[in-house]
Amino acid sequence: MMNVLLIGAGAVGTYFCGRLAQGGAKVAVVARGDYEVVKERGYHIRSVAGDFDFHPAAVLKDSADYQETPDYVIAATKVLPELDLVGMLRPVIRSPKTVIVLIQNGIDIEKTVRAAFPDNELLSTIAYIGVSRPARGEVLHQGSGNLKTGVYPSGISESAKRLAAAFGAGGVKCELCEDIRFVRWYKLLWNLPFNPVSVLAGRVDTRTMTDRAELEKLCWSLMLETIAVANACGVALSEKDARSQMEYTREFPAYKTSMLQDFEAGRELEVEAILGNAVRLAHQNNVPVPKMEACYALLKSVNLHRS
Amino acid sequence: MMNVLLIGAGAVGTYFCGRLAQGGAKVAVVARGDYEVVKERGYHIRSVAGDFDFHPAAVLKDSADYQETPDYVIAATKVLPELDLVGMLRPVIRSPKTVIVLIQNGIDIEKTVRAAFPDNELLSTIAYIGVSRPARGEVLHQGSGNLKTGVYPSGISESAKRLAAAFGAGGVKCELCEDIRFVRWYKLLWNLPFNPVSVLAGRVDTRTMTDRAELEKLCWSLMLETIAVANACGVALSEKDARSQMEYTREFPAYKTSMLQDFEAGRELEVEAILGNAVRLAHQNNVPVPKMEACYALLKSVNLHRS
Incomplete structure (x- = not known):
């Protein structure tokens, strides 16, 4: 079973990880603002493709509380200067086998993560989706919902293929891209x-x-x-x-x-x-x-x- | 006695024409939004240099109501595309002896007036003042209060000198500029x-x-x-x-x-x-x-x- 940890459980991250869980992956989540709500009753996702609930395998307050070695860490935080993504990743990157997946906007956003974890494969991923978070523990999915992913800086790997297949099992089209840049x-x-x-x-x-x-x-x-x-x-x-x-x-x-x-x-x-x-x-x-x-x-x- | 008509009685125009009146000029005003208030009790000007009242020689609703031939028409409107200043000036420019004075912001703002009234002298004038209109019939003067003027497109004329002297008599420093552009x-x-x-x-x-x-x-x-x-x-x-x-x-x-x-x-x-x-x-x-x-x-x- 694929072991996934989500860091940055905003609307985008939660939606796609909810789909991964639907496809059979074991997904733990680091929740912040809505920790209490999600711990108690998981996420409710209202989707144009049909509503569903997402009950994470574990709900954590901090990435440091995560005890396992994940196959994939999905970082779906916003890209903001004061947000220390490397610091959030550090406690859970225990093995070079863990693949880091960035679902983020913008360009040139992979550099600091690449430099901090040079031994881990990095999948640069882009989301095409209309999604928002109207309330704590709730996600509203209004349109699209696809991903494109590829190895940073370029290429397609076995782990990329496995991840794309896991998304596919959850109903998400995840296209593999040779040139993700x-x-x-x-x-x-x-x-x-x-x-x-x-x-x-x-x-x-x-x-x-x-x-x-x-x-x-x-x-x-x-x-x-x-x-x-x-x-x-x-x-x-x-x-x-x-x-x-x-x-x-x-x-x-x-x-x-x-x-x-x-x-x-x-x-x-x-x-x-x-x-x-x-x-x-x-x-x-x-x-x-x-x-x-x-x-x-x-x-x-x-x-x-x-x- | 100098005969002046003010078109565009906002804070800037009202303040400077109030000073002209203090200096002894006969000043009529086209008032719009605050016609009723001004007709009844004139303008009250709260000024850092001392408060004063300005009772125009005439208060008009429309420039077309003005029956005299003014020595100077002062246009102190804002420069806005839909504001037809030429149309407002047309009824009162009855003689080539009337001098048009523009107290306005911006560049290249004289052209349409120049083209419409080629026989009238045009004084391009710039205000340096901190002034606002807190209520109908009221002006708040908070700082500075000088003018620079010159013939458009360049030069200094007798009418410019006379106007500067009239402002001077009202306590306003009005500098004559050879190159107003x-x-x-x-x-x-x-x-x-x-x-x-x-x-x-x-x-x-x-x-x-x-x-x-x-x-x-x-x-x-x-x-x-x-x-x-x-x-x-x-x-x-x-x-x-x-x-x-x-x-x-x-x-x-x-x-x-x-x-x-x-x-x-x-x-x-x-x-x-x-x-x-x-x-x-x-x-x-x-x-x-x-x-x-x-x-x-x-x-x-x-x-x-x-x-």
Whole structure:
């Protein structure tokens, strides 16, 4: 039986680990804010694909309380500067056989974990899902629900295949990607313009960003800057990718980006994973990114002053 | 006796015309929102230099009701796209002897008035004052209170001297400027970065914008772009001017920009006079202004979505 520990039991992590448990994996969870509720009655997941309950094999207050050696540790925390993911992983990474799985947003987010645990395989994973946590112990799944995964920095391994199969058994399509870095940049090509602009332009939805000429132009410019940085980093994003992201967004019903949802809920924004890392990579590679810099400065400040 | 008509009786216009009246001018006012109150009891001006009342020689609901031929028409409206200043001026400009005085923010704001009344002298005027309108018929004057004026596009005329003297008689320092266009750009060098960023960066004061490294850098970049546009338009702004503006701002006590005050009060923002015209001049002159464009797109959207 596959032994899994989840660190970062937000909406995304809980949903996918609930599916893993449905597929037969033994899943323990480090719960924080909702420890008491989950310890008592597990998670209730309201899903477009049918509601279900997820009773973790163990509910822990701290990763240090975990006594086993997991096959996979899934880290699904947000990427925030003050969140010490390495410190949370340290107590449970007891063997090089444990595979670390990051289900996180942004680019260049694997480095610190890679450096701290050089002997453990690292699966970089990206989630495509509409999911939120309306109350303690509850998850609301509203759309999609797929994953893409691959070995960091590249390749497909036996452990990746085993994990994908375990997700498949739980009903989750988990695609194996030879070049997960490209996939991450491709997702950033959407996230980098639309997440910050949705907040900075006065809380606007995707329809407003594609319909209002000056916002569409700004998003497009941010996409072009993203492509330039990606290319400088050896990632073959192209304008064609940007066009298809833009068309997809135009055709999709209007919706609020995850960053706008975070902002309106008063939660911290993933400024660094989405914008900061891209700006830093641009500077390291001497790529001019004036619009990215402007949005980064404004968003960093907004993040500090959110009410 | 000097005959003056004020159009745009906001805080700025009312304050300065109150001073003109104190100096002995005969001042009529077109009042809108506070017509009833002002008609009955005039304006009460609470001022750091001593409170005073301003009883206009006439209070009108519409400029078309004005029957005289004024020596000076002072237009102190905000510069907003839907505000038809030319239409408001048309009924009262009956003679080429009437001098039009614009006390307004921004650059390139004289053009439409110049084109509509080519035979009238146009005095472009800039106010330096901390003033607001806390209630109908009331003005609160908290600091400064000087003017700079000059013939548009350049020069000093007899009418300019006469107006400056009339302000002087009312206790207002009104400096005559040979090159009022430069003065306007110099003020824009401050307004263009600090006004938009104060709103976009999460409602921050001047201290925050100069203290927080990334915001100070963004403001500085916007200043450099402003200088480049000014230079392309033949206005000799330089980095030295930007440095002195930045130092002045650093040393000044923290305060909220006028645009942030407008935003917090739910009032329309002067996006076009401050940013839009500068961006358009940049495009006409092929000057790259990527950060200005980003802020313009965001601010335009914020202005539409302000609550």
